[in-house]
Amino acid sequence: MSRNRLMIGTAEELMGSSSGMRGQIVWFALAGVAQGGVFAALLPLLRALLSGDTGGALPWLAVAAGCAVLSALLLWHAANTGYVVGIERIGDRLARRIGEHVVRLPLGWFTAGRAGRLARLTSTSVQDVTGIPSTLLQQIVMAVATPVTVIVVTFFVDWRMGLALVVTAPVALAVFAWVSRVLRDTHGPEDHAHAEVTDRVVEFAQAQQVLRAAGRTEEGWTTLDRALAGHRDAYLHKLGRASRPFGVYVLVVELGFATIMVMGTYLALGGSLRVPDAIAVLILAARFVEPLIQAGDLGGMFRIARVSLDAIGEVMHAKPLPTVSEGPIPADATVELDDVSFGYGERRVLDGFTLRCPPGTVTALVGPSGAGKTTVTRLVARFWDVDSGAVRIGGVDVRELPTADLMSRLALVFQDVYLFDGTIEENVRLGRPDATDAEVRRAAEAARLDEVVARLGAGWETRVGEGGSRLSGGERQRVSIARAVLKDAPIVLLDEATAALDAENEVAVSAAIAELARDRTVLVIAHRLSTVAAADQIAVLDGGRIAELGTHGELLAGGGRYARFWDERKRAAGWRLAAS
Amino acid sequence: MADDDALVRPGALAEMLRPVRGRLVLGMTLAGVGALFAMVPFIAVAEVGRALLSGGAVWPWAIAGAGGAVLRAFFMGASASVCHVANGHFEYGIRSRLARHLGRLPLGWFGDHGSGEVKKAVSDDIKGMHHLVSHALSDMTSAVVAPLVGIVYLLLVDWRMTLALLGFVAAVLAVVSPMLKRGYQAHMGTYNRAQAELAKATVELVDGIEVVKTYGGRARASQRFDEAVTTLTQRCLAWTAAMGRPATAMNIGLAPATMLVWILASGTAFVAAGWLPPADLLPFLAVGVGLPGPYLQVGSAANMLRQGQLGATHVDRLLGLLPLAEPAEPRRPADGRVVFDDVRFSYAPDAPPALDGVSAVLAPGTVTALVGPSGSGKTTMARLLPRFWDPDGGAITLGGVDVRDIPSRELLSRVAIVFQDVVLLRESVRDNIRLGRPDATDAEVEAAAKAARVHDVIMALPDGYDTVLGSDGGGLSGGERQRVTIARAILQDAPVVVLDEATAHADAESEAAIQEALSELAAGRTVMVIAHRLHTIAGADQILVLDSGRIVERGRHEGLLAADGLYARLWRAQNTEVKA
Incomplete structure (x- = not known):
């Protein structure tokens, strides 16, 4: 019961409100006691019936029937309330809380694979938890309440038989704890082996062409074979280890029953226990062995609910960035990073990084991969907070700006563009939901999206598919640029696509970006030479700091890192593939 | 359902x-x-x-x-x-x-x-x-x-008492079972759909989180998520009303307590009527109570x-x-000459043809470039050669032999493929490269890595060539991962090389390195390349311009420019941009 209460505590903490589960426990307990009353009535009833006194049995029959009706009513009420409580107060609420919480988490939290895991959480794990107040609590509470009632009544009839009923309980409990412990210990390795199997099979599928060329699909890919055999062995190992304590547990319970059987017979034969009483206790004992053995399954259901709650808890305990509801108004669209240090976990990415982008200018970030270019743009958008130093917009620290104020000043055009499963128009209009049709059209024109729309079957009403899958990469990017143009934010954070777009898209996208950059403060991770050369200032990043800063002409004249970079890029731009 | x-x-x-x-x-x-x-x-x-x-x-x-x-x-x-x-x-x-x-x-x-x-x-x-x-x-x-x-x-x-017992169980089931069945059929499908929709809405919320954050709480994703939760809750409630209640009714109706009361009641009546000796009631109490369990x-x-x-x-x-059908009489290709002979292919019987009568000859020691708008059939053409699919009409031959007559391992070992989706296994770098030729020595592996300009990068990894690449690449950037796959292809030493946008992952710094690696790979082989950056293939021996599954132009760069067709248009579109 203590673990039970812990679980309810966890659930309520996650829900941030009372779950209604405590009430359920009371109802189920009452139903269990009433059910115990039915069984207890068997004792006096048998005394009367077995002596042939049917008349004397009737009042007790009425008691048993009364208890049964009472138990049925209580159970009916509790179970049906439990369903509703589980669905409305727990399931619905938890899912919404997860949704609300997740959108407040820093963007840095959203790493690859999050979407799938979170989808399992809201759809499956939450559903596992909704069963607690109906099915799980009912089974657990009644499995305890009914036998306890019967045992108490038995003590009143004959203390020796009462003792016989409870004497094995401590042993059974101890062995049960052993079972849980072994299951917990062996579950981990088996789970791990299973994850390895899934990973390897997916890898096997993805790498088919390579593996086939190497002949690994005919002779068998040993890595996969090893993973499969490893899982089988871990599974069998778990089985081997768990079956012993579980067998002992069942045996203890059965031996308990055997004890009662022998002792009841002995006492009844010796005359110190009335025969009807002995029979009644034996019938009840036989009846309660089965639920005790099935307690193992309950443990399984309990573990599933527990694991689901823990998984939900892990998400809910992720900390959102501290936010303020009111803040100063930034003076202008200056973007400033002042002595910023930042790292992901142990890995330091920026180290005393300082950069000032005056309003209306374009700053190009260049440098080797891992130099921190992406991190700089994401810190401005407050995906994460800096470890030390400050990021300021118009002189105001981004941490002092309410999220909505900060976001309203920024337009983000990053490489992996995500579109919602709706029409093109809906996706563009997200930039400014109250924009007029004319404004939407103008933004589309600026982003060269109008050409795409004209080509598509249903024009503006064309649905883009889940994640925008019906559009090509270049087309998706144009939608996101149109969105940003429509938003008309003073600051633009831009990550130029490295992925090769086809020729037409590439031209359209560059033109669209030029349009977007006009009169705005732009921070761009630049890959195109034209973008770099035209920037008002170029920041060359290396090792988490700015190695060089200046205009294209200045830096070239300097003959340093940038000059070398430029040479290499020129060379790459002139490269031609040849077979000889 | x-x-x-x-x-x-x-x-x-x-x-x-x-x-x-x-x-x-x-x-x-x-x-x-x-x-x-x-x-x-x-x-x-x-x-x-x-x-x-x-x-x-x-x-x-x-x-x-x-x-x-x-x-x-x-x-x-x-x-x-x-x-x-x-x-x-x-x-x-x-x-x-x-x-x-x-x-x-x-x-x-x-x-x-x-x-x-x-x-x-x-x-x-x-x-x-x-x-x-x-x-x-x-x-x-x-x-x-x-x-x-x-x-x-x-x-x-x-037997009479047994019939009374079974009659009761049958009556309960007769009332409840049809309700359960109806409820299941009516609600399982809608419930499953609601659950799947919530999962999708969650994915959209997470994948689109940048947009949700940038454009505020009115974003479509949040709304879709909320609606999905509401729908699921309603479906669950309907499901419960239809299924949960009958299930509870069955649980109560067949519960041991209910059975006990029924047996005691009917038994007392039987005993009173003289149909049953009181002692014969015991079997029913002991065995009958648990019968429906x-x-x-x-x-x-x-x-x-x-x-x-x-x-x-x-x-x-x-x-x-x-x-994939393996040839009954396998034949070995004579050399690296590739011929497409009137190849037709569509992805589904009712889909428009992806390739519609394509013929071309790719001679050993030459580069053939595939150019055209997205969807024109470039990728399809590149993938039919290593038999991703078989053509619907016409034939592809390698070294004079229809590719369908070459055992698939043999074929894949003769065609080295470098696609933009980099596939690396979660194995050591050495094993990843060695997949190109499983019997290669360590020295040969390193030579391939050097040729692919990735040796120094590998040596800088914590365990050098023994570093196990994680699913995230084990600290390699996209361009570096790409070069590992090029090293693999170099080691494979295949007469034919197929490249599909192999510089897609290049950031500015690594593009030159990838280009050098590709030049090493291409030397002296039959090369088929899909390139979006046209300048990279301006020196190709043969350029095939595809549009809607047909080759609309073919020739060398200068000739195609002079012809002033689709290729010239694409070139001009891109070249205005790259002139910097």
Whole structure:
């Protein structure tokens, strides 16, 4: 019961409100006691019936029937309330809380694979938890309440038989704890082996062409074979280890029953226990062995609910960035990073990084991969907070700006563009939901999206598919640029696509970006030479700091890192593939 | 769920279980014997009671009861062990079989269905069968045997009383079962759909989080998520009203307490009417009360059976996919000359042709570039050569031999493929490169890495060539990962090389390195390259310009420019941009 209460505590903490589960426990307990009353009535009833006194049995029959009706009513009420409580107060609420919480988490939290895991959480794990107040609590509470009632009544009839009923309980409990412990210990390795199997099979599928060329699909890919055999062995190992304590547990319970059987017979034969009483206790004992053995399954259901709650808890305990509801108004669209240090976990990415982008200018970030270019743009958008130093917009620290104020000043055009499963128009209009049709059209024109729309079957009403899958990469990017143009934010954070777009898209996208950059403060991770050369200032990043800063002409004249970079890029731009 | 019903192929499951049939039959037999012994304690209790009342021999029955309890523990435990071990071997066997089969499917299948379907099969579907193999089959055996033994025993005691008992159970089931069935059919489908929609809405919320944050709380994703939660909650409530209540009614109606009252009531009447000696009531109290118990669990066992059948059907569908036909009379290509002869291909019978009569000759030691707007057929053409699919009409020959007459391993070892989707295995760098030629020495591996300009990068990794690449690349950037795959292709030393946007992952710094690596790879081979950056293929020996599945222009760069067609248009569009 203590673990039970812990679980309810966890659930309520996650829900941030009372779950209604405590009430359920009371109802189920009452139903269990009433059910115990039915069984207890068997004792006096048998005394009367077995002596042939049917008349004397009737009042007790009425008691048993009364208890049964009472138990049925209580159970009916509790179970049906439990369903509703589980669905409305727990399931619905938890899912919404997860949704609300997740959108407040820093963007840095959203790493690859999050979407799938979170989808399992809201759809499956939450559903596992909704069963607690109906099915799980009912089974657990009644499995305890009914036998306890019967045992108490038995003590009143004959203390020796009462003792016989409870004497094995401590042993059974101890062995049960052993079972849980072994299951917990062996579950981990088996789970791990299973994850390895899934990973390897997916890898096997993805790498088919390579593996086939190497002949690994005919002779068998040993890595996969090893993973499969490893899982089988871990599974069998778990089985081997768990079956012993579980067998002992069942045996203890059965031996308990055997004890009662022998002792009841002995006492009844010796005359110190009335025969009807002995029979009644034996019938009840036989009846309660089965639920005790099935307690193992309950443990399984309990573990599933527990694991689901823990998984939900892990998400809910992720900390959102501290936010303020009111803040100063930034003076202008200056973007400033002042002595910023930042790292992901142990890995330091920026180290005393300082950069000032005056309003209306374009700053190009260049440098080797891992130099921190992406991190700089994401810190401005407050995906994460800096470890030390400050990021300021118009002189105001981004941490002092309410999220909505900060976001309203920024337009983000990053490489992996995500579109919602709706029409093109809906996706563009997200930039400014109250924009007029004319404004939407103008933004589309600026982003060269109008050409795409004209080509598509249903024009503006064309649905883009889940994640925008019906559009090509270049087309998706144009939608996101149109969105940003429509938003008309003073600051633009831009990550130029490295992925090769086809020729037409590439031209359209560059033109669209030029349009977007006009009169705005732009921070761009630049890959195109034209973008770099035209920037008002170029920041060359290396090792988490700015190695060089200046205009294209200045830096070239300097003959340093940038000059070398430029040479290499020129060379790459002139490269031609040849077979000889 | 109605859709799913149509999908189930019952034979699939039986066929898949064949390898472990012996163990399963043993496990079910043990469960049956266990169920037989499980009834002994109940019967013994009744008989001890009757003997105590009649003065017959008590001890034999008391000992039988105690012994039966221990024996049922033994048999049930043995049955569970056998079934679980069977499951361990079953999972291993079916996964191995699936992997072997996947290794023979056309490569194109993996692109269309991705790893999602494979993952579902090895994880979800087999898990669905796991419950069936390890629990449901033995549970159902005992659910049949135990009540049967009980009913036979009770019939021997008194048939009228037995009929009264069974009549009550039948009445409860007659009322409740149709309601359950109706509820299931009416709501399972909508419930499943609502659950799937919430999962999708969650994915959209997470993948689109940047947009949700940038454009505020009115974003579509949040709204869709909220609506999905609301819908799921409503579906759950409807489901509960239709199914939960009848289920609770059945649980109450067949609960031991209810059964006890019914038996006591009808028994008292029988005794009062003189139809039944009071002592003969004991068997009904001891055995009859628990008779419907197993039936209550048949529901969950039936559900497991369904899950198992669904899983088996899906896995069976994968196993039923036609493998790529291997040639009956394998032939060896003479050299690296590739010829496309009037090749026609479409992705589905009713889809427009992706390639519509394409003919071309790719001579050894030359570069052939495929150019054209997206969707023009470039990628299809590149993938038909290594037999991702087979053409619908025409033929592709390598070294004078139809590719369908070359064993697939031979073909893939002669065609090195570098696509923009970088595929690296979670193995050491060395093993990843060595996949190109499994018998290569360490020195040859390093030579390939040097040629691919990635040796220094590898040496800087913590364990050098022994560094295991994680799913995230083990600290390699996209461009570096790409160069590892180029090293693999160089090591493979194939006469034919197919490149598809191989510089896509290049950031500014690594593009030059990738280009050098590609030049090494291309030297002296038959090269087919898809490039979006036209300047990279301006020196190609042959440029094929595709549009809507046809080759609309062909020739060298200068000639095509002079012809002023599609190629010239594409070139001009791109060149205005790259002129910097």
